[in-house]
Amino acid sequence: MSKRNNRLSDDELRIIGQSVTTVMLGFDDALKDFISDCVRRGLREYTITYYKREVNDFRRWLLFTDRSLMISEVVRRDIDEYIDYLQQHKQLKPGTVNARIRALRTLFNFLYNTKQIDSNPMHKYPLMKERRGNIETFTIKQIKALLNTPDLNTFTGQRDYTFMLLLLETGIRLNEATGILAEDIKMSEGVVFIRQTKNHFHRYVPIQSKMKEQLRRYLKIRGTCETEHLFVTLDGKPMTRSSLQKVVRFHGDNAGIKGVRLSAHTFRHTFAKLSVINGAGIFELQKILGHSTMEMVRTYVNLFSSEVNQKHKEFSPLKDL
Structure with a gap:
């Protein structure tokens, strides 16, 4: 085993600047805290189910692409690549992609506002433009x-x-x-x-x-x-x-x-x-x-x-x- 470099890398220096809570907070614990907050605020069961479903899809993608499940390590580039995957590989419609974006935006806004992460990768993240088609009605x-x-x-x-x-x-x-x-x-x-x-x-x-x-x-x-x-x-x-x-x-x-x-x-x-x-x-x-x-x-x-x-x-x- 080679001797480690005594001078810390940029990534290691960033870890030093983070709080212990931020460094140790995993994706599952973060989601659990978020859902508990949703329940306390009295959100509808259907809304909570929506958040769980959409956020867990992002979690599966992180595992699929061999990325870390430490919530503080999720960066803007990860979000961009996930959205590209939804559009290009899964060929989801803009409305469906926007549902994922809204859920992730709400999750990371909560984590940032409660000081569980030091930076918010979803800050002002834009929605996809949707072309509103003809609205179906019964005759x-x-x-x-x-x-x-x-x-x-x-x-x-x-x-x-x-x-x-x-x-x-x-x-x-x-x-x-x-x-x-x-x-x-x-x-x-x-x-x-x-x-x-x-x-x-x-x-x-x-x-x-x-x-x-x-x-x-x-x-x-x-x-x-x-x-x-x-x-x-x-x-x-x-x-x-x-x-x-x-x-x-x-x-x-x-x-x-x-x-x-x-x-x-x-x-x-x-x-x-x-x-x-x-x-x-x-x-x-x-x-x-x-x-x-x-x-x-x-x-x-x-x-x-x-x-x-x-x-x-x-x-x-x-x-x-």
Whole structure:
């Protein structure tokens, strides 16, 4: 064994400048601290699962490329090469890559802010540009087919019909529908209380007579259950997010619907489209949908507003030719 050089290298000098906690903190311990903080802050289970999934993908890549799992040794170049791998090797779409970037950015921001690392490799890390494509919605014919598919002589049929009708009436997210309790249906006020929101701001969404009538029928059939959740299984247990997601796909397949994504989110887009067509204002739409910014609401208005088409008839350059 050769004699070591007494003069420390640049890398060894950097280690001296770091705190003992930073030097010794491994990737798994860092992730554990981060997830514990997420739980303390009351983040949704779905959000925590998202962080675990995306961050662990980066961990697997570090192992795959024989890199250190010491969190303080992750540098900007590692992040760049990981993103290149996602784009070029796995050929992931920009939206999927951005999901990974956001998760890693949140993790490293937490570690840096809590002084567990001395430098943040994700500081101001840019997202990929996404080209927003056409937003898929159901046609009126497809909506009728979906709503006519459940067997209303069965409990599950009544439940699924109520669920899909509520998605169409309110445009709520799948996760929001999962968290609705029976007590959140305010019949006299004509609203549903949405407690499990994306941005943690509770809100009320309005419902009209047809929706209230169906909810009354369903609640009577549902009866008393051990759980307070609105949508329940035959065993009286709360429907999970994944089981509710399968409802739309199941009935869409049975209805023979093709060419559109069979999901609760397509109902959300459909609600927005029909609301804009029927004259909903941008602020009303933002409040009902629960968007924290106007960006997505403006997208809906730009895509689905018929006002521009009507005005174009008046100023079209070809009008008098």
